[in-house]
Amino acid sequence: MVNERTLIIVKPDALNRDLAGEAISRFERKGLKIVAMKMEHLPVYKLKEHYAHLAEKAFFEELIKYMSSIPSILMVLEGKEACKVARKLIGGTYGREAEPGTLRGDYSVSNQMNLVHASETPEIAEKEIKNFFAEKEIFEYNKTNFDWIYARDSKGEIV
Numbered sequence: 276m277v278n279e280r281t282l283i284i285v286k287p288d289a290l291n292r293d294l295a296g297e298a299i300s301r302f303e304r305k306g307l308k309i310v311a312m313k314m315e316h317l318p319v320y321k322l323k324e325h326y327a328h329l330a331e332k333a334f335f336e337e338l339i340k341y342m343s344s345i346p347s348i349l350m351v352l353e354g355k356e357a358c359k360v361a362r363k364l365i366g367g368t369y370g371r372e373a374e375p376g377t378l379r380g381d382y383s384v385s386n387q388m389n390l391v392h393a394s395e396t397p398e399i400a401e402k403e404i405k406n407f408f409a410e411k412e413i414f415e416y417n418k419t420n421f422d423w424i425y426a427r428d429s430k431g432e433i434v
């Protein structure tokens with residue numbers, strides 16, 4: 276199965292710091308397939324839903340203000356273990372602690388302004404994608420380089 280999906284948000288600080296292309300490019304070059312992409316000034320009610328698990332945190336209001344300050348770029352990416360792969364590419368939550376080589380590790384020094392969101396698990400991804408995308412905004416298409424991105428083992432499984 277290579278059709279696991281993850282939601283990526285290229286956050287307002289990435290746009291403001293001219294890092295949107297860098298972020299998108301890293302996911303793309305890794306081999307994740309872009310199946311949806313749009314720019315949206317995220318409304319507060321959608322962000323409150325997206326970050327509902329953090330509603331009790333002291334930083335919640337500031338987080339919502341930051342995320343609703345200017346537009347973001349949203350993507351749905353597809354791939355084998357897409358959530359795990361994308362989380363590894365973005366790095367840990369806090370910029371100063373995130374591993375160098377990751378997006379946050381290379382470009383963020385903040386606990387809040389950490390450039391990119393990526394879904395934690397496939398179950399969470401499904402809910403997050405529904406919050407921001409209509410199914411008709413998500414594309415199904417064949418990429419001609421598929422056989423150079425994944426191999427197959429002797430049983431025909433994608434490896």
Ligand code: IDP
Nearest residue numbers: 329334338367368386387388389391392393395
């Ligand atoms: P994640 O984005 O790495 O999954 P979460 O714990 O789910 O991290 O937090 C969501 C977002 O909330 C973070 O990406 C960051 O922007 C913000 N955030 C998390 N912890 C803090 C904090 O201690 N202070 C300020 N903002 C925070």
Ligand code: MG
Nearest residue numbers: 392393394395
């Ligand atoms: Mg999270």
